[in-house]
Amino acid sequence: MSNIIDVSNVDKEFSGERALDDLSFSIQSGETFGFLGPSGSGKTTTLMLLTAQEGYQAGDIQVFGASVEKLKDPKQMKRVGVLTDNTGLYERLTVEANLRLYCKLYDVNYQRIAEVLNEVGLSGEESKLVSKLSKGMKQRVKLARTILHKPELLFLDEPTSALDPVSTERIHSILRRLNEEGTTIFLTTHDMYEAERICDRVAFLNKGHIQLQGPPRDLRVSHSNSSITILLKDGREHLVGNDSEGAEHIKKAIANQELASVHSNEPTLGDIFALVTGKELV
Numbered sequence: 434m435s436n437i438i439d440v441s442n443v444d445k446e447f448s449g450e451r452a453l454d455d456l457s458f459s460i461q462s463g464e465t466f467g468f469l470g471p472s473g474s475g476k477t478t479t480l481m482l483l484t485a486q487e488g489y490q491a492g493d494i495q496v497f498g499a500s501v502e503k504l505k506d507p508k509q510m511k512r513v514g515v516l517t518d519n520t521g522l523y524e525r526l527t528v529e530a531n532l533r534l535y536c537k538l539y540d541v542n543y544q545r546i547a548e549v550l551n552e553v554g555l556s557g558e559e560s561k562l563v564s565k566l567s568k569g570m571k572q573r574v575k576l577a578r579t580i581l582h583k584p585e586l587l588f589l590d591e592p593t594s595a596l597d598p599v600s601t602e603r604i605h606s607i608l609r610r611l612n613e614e615g616t617t618i619f620l621t622t623h624d625m626y627e628a629e630r631i632c633d634r635v636a637f638l639n640k641g642h643i644q645l646q647g648p649p650r651d652l653r654v655s656h657s658n659s660s661i662t663i664l665l666k667d668g669r670e671h672l673v674g675n676d677s678e679g680a681e682h683i684k685k686a687i688a689n690q691e692l693a694s695v696h697s698n699e700p701t702l703g704d705i706f707a708l709v710t711g712k713e714l715v
């Protein structure tokens with residue numbers, strides 16, 4: 434698989450203050466890549482650099498195999514969809530009128546509106562005023578707007594921040610489907626569950642520097658303390674090692690028909706983040 438994004442040794446400063454420090458990572462075509470970090474760690478700044486909305490002092494960024502600067506060409510920019518906090522909607526216009534404006538901007542046929550509303554589960558809502566929609570529905574309209582022109586690469590800045598669990602799950606299933614259909618996704622989040630659920634790979638950002646990156650499962654396994662919790666039917670719990678002694682305990686519980694469940698104690702991404710950075714993911 435080819436890399437769609439290549440970031441090498443990038444430094445970014447704002448008025449002499451270092452926001453990104455020797456940042457290096459790559460994203461392969463078809464991946465969902467999550468940037469995890471607490472507030473102020475540099476997630477949004479990275480997204481701004483990757484979409485050519487901000488410059489940088491050192492290093493190199495390639496997107497679609499060419500300098501990120503090429504994204505300023507409207508033709509190249511059409512290959513990309515960006516959803517950030519600043520992705521506003523016209524509250525006094527209907528859903529359809531909002532999307533029509535973007536059809537004009539991206540030179541997309543109006544027929545695409547019905548299709549994209551179906552994709553985000555908002556069929557039948559086209560004539561509603563945006564001001565009358567719930568927060569979760571507004572976010573799905575924003576997502577519809579972001580994917581209206583069928584971009585190959587999506588940049589999403591905290592796409593489910595402050596949404597309720599049902600709305601969050603809806604957005605996740607839309608993103609999973611888009612990814613299955615071949616869209617590459619870069620998203621920032623400070624929600625470890627989001628990262629675990631939808632990302633193929635994650636990078637942990639701390640003070641502008643990547644401290645760890647890899648597939649969530651690999652990170653959990655490599656930081657596992659190898660202990661196993663055995664829950665018995667009478668409610669008792671035993672903590673055993675992932676070794677022959679532990680296996681004997683499990684065998685005995687099964688033989689005695691006492692076993693309720695066996696659970697391997699892998700850390701969460703939040704635990705690993707705290708371990709490697711000494712910080713909470715908030």
Ligand SMILES: Nc1ncnc2c1ncn2[C@@H]1O[C@H](COP(=O)(O)OP(=O)(O)OP(=O)(O)O)[C@@H](O)[C@H]1O
Nearest residue numbers: 447448452470471472473474475476477478479623
């Ligand atoms: N336009 C700017 N001018 C000056 N400093 C900035 C600017 N944008 C970001 N910074 C600084 O760069 C650092 C990283 O900020 P950034 O917004 O990228 O963090 P973040 O991880 O996205 O945080 P959050 O989760 O709160 O959005 C912070 O110290 C911030 O104050």
